[in-house]
Amino acid sequence: MNLTLRQLRYFDAVARHGHFGRAAEASGVSQPALSVQVKELETELGARLFERGPRQVRLTAFGETFAGRARAILRAVDELGELARVSKGGLSGRLRLGVIPTVAPYLLPRVVTALGGTWPALDLEIRETVTPNLLDALAEGALDAAILALPSSDRRLEEAPLLSEDFVLVRPAAEADQPVPAPEALHEMRLLLLEEGHCFRDQALAVCTGGVRERHGLEGSALSTLVQMVGAGLGVTLIPEMAVAVEARAAPVAVQRFPAPAPGRRLGLAWRRSTPLAPELRHVAEVLRTALSAPA
């Protein structure tokens, strides 16, 4: 038995696309070339990897577990390449950084400036999406690191804290003179939330230990939407402190801070433990921590 990485790559492509033709195209080879390699792989293994249906290709049970391991191997091989790149000249080339949506608009300028200043040769690629997607992308090696709320509670990740900040209450400007409610009292008010998937939604919910009245149709996909909704008198909302400067100015709302201990969140940088970039990423976290602790 003599497996090759080529076979694993082609197999993985078919497993992902569920289609030989498209897998071949994605792999940059002709369909027969790919078919032959996959068939050879099956022959060497002595087991079918795919159920070839007339309309679709599906993994067998065996193929399913095989795919998991094959992917891990391909990822590890990719990391070998990264290892070589890092080993000479430190951080350079592409760095794929993920950022959660409730951070990206407010921090990215400073992040880009700080990293570009320290590593001029760095080719930064940013991807903004919700935490679950970031975690998947990190696990698959599609991202090198991500800025998200700590803790990630993913054992495969290493994380470094970047900053902590409080949440503030945003209410219609007309209510500016009202006393600040206790966080626990928020469930008495109409609290507007981000849609499912945003970690900030869960954090906001956690503040209201009593639960909130669900307001279907009153969810936003971005903090600025929520603030606009508050300005229109639809309810109140929480936003992280870093968003105040940008968002509170754009609508007729009042911002109120909670007395200590105020609810808040910790943000950090996270990366796969096994990435060869780990030492460099610790340095990146250091640089970001410094840059972000300075006033904007």
Next chain:
Amino acid sequence: MNLTLRQLRYFDAVARHGHFGRAAEASGVSQPALSVQVKELETELGARLFERGPRQVRLTAFGETFAGRARAILRAVDELGELARVSKGGLSGRLRLGVIPTVAPYLLPRVVTALGGTWPALDLEIRETVTPNLLDALAEGALDAAILALPSSDRRLEEAPLLSEDFVLVRPAAEADQPVPAPEALHEMRLLLLEEGHCFRDQALAVCTGGVRERHGLEGSALSTLVQMVGAGLGVTLIPEMAVAVEARAAPVAVQRFPAPAPGRRLGLAWRRSTPLAPELRHVAEVLRTALSAPA
């Protein structure tokens, strides 16, 4: 950059042998063929992997970390092959089982019988050596499973208990009428020990919390040697209960059991968590547990 498994295998061979010629021989190819592949690997990586000295080949610092990752990949690929074998027909083909020396002579017959009875097609390969070697071999994939004393305290291993047994005191036959000493009192006597590396040596030492008088030149490499030394009046020793039937008969010695709670050991089966054989090995442990709990 397009690494191949072939390159990694050849590189690994050179890293292990520290010698291109021998690595080539071990890999079953000519030396130039191997040299070319390694050179190509270095070119693709853009970094040297070896320091080519005139008298020896040594890994560079980069090569060192590279080798670790490369080996992990090669192991994972081997496991893919095993996965295929296991996926159809369950446990069959070769099973490489390690056993510690203080267990092997007494249990192996029953182990072989039990496994051969349940899996007739199984080709059992036994390797007897001390625990540290077993752990290395398991980690490298040179063994599929091992029978050793629990706990292994290696997080990469999964383990299943097989049996627990007491230790008994072996003393010269002339002392058969003496009262049984408390385990703590053993350091008053000349306790004969196995040589370094045997886990049973450490377990015996642990029994004598007060420490023992070191008797250089009075260590044995096997329990039967120790018992013979006891028979010759050189001191006393501890042996596990399973060894009594075989060993105590072959020398003029008396066996004394300790009152509860007697010192003892737990034996178990251990295997790499990532091996595809894991489900089968749980079954193996089950079979062994049953077979070994029955009287010999």
Next chain:
DNA sequence: TCAGGTTCATAGGCTTGGATTATGAAACAC
């Protein structure tokens, strides 16, 4: 200092593996 030995790199010729295009076969859609 020079002859001989060891060890890794390079060169030339050959074999095999992988790629391409062209074509076949099976299943569905209408």
Next chain:
DNA sequence: GTGTTTCATAATCCAAGCCTATGAACCTGA
């Protein structure tokens, strides 16, 4: 049934990899 989609097979070609032979660098010992 005719056309379409999709994977497998066939024929052909090029390049990657292997082997033998040889070179280059360095050590060793008289």
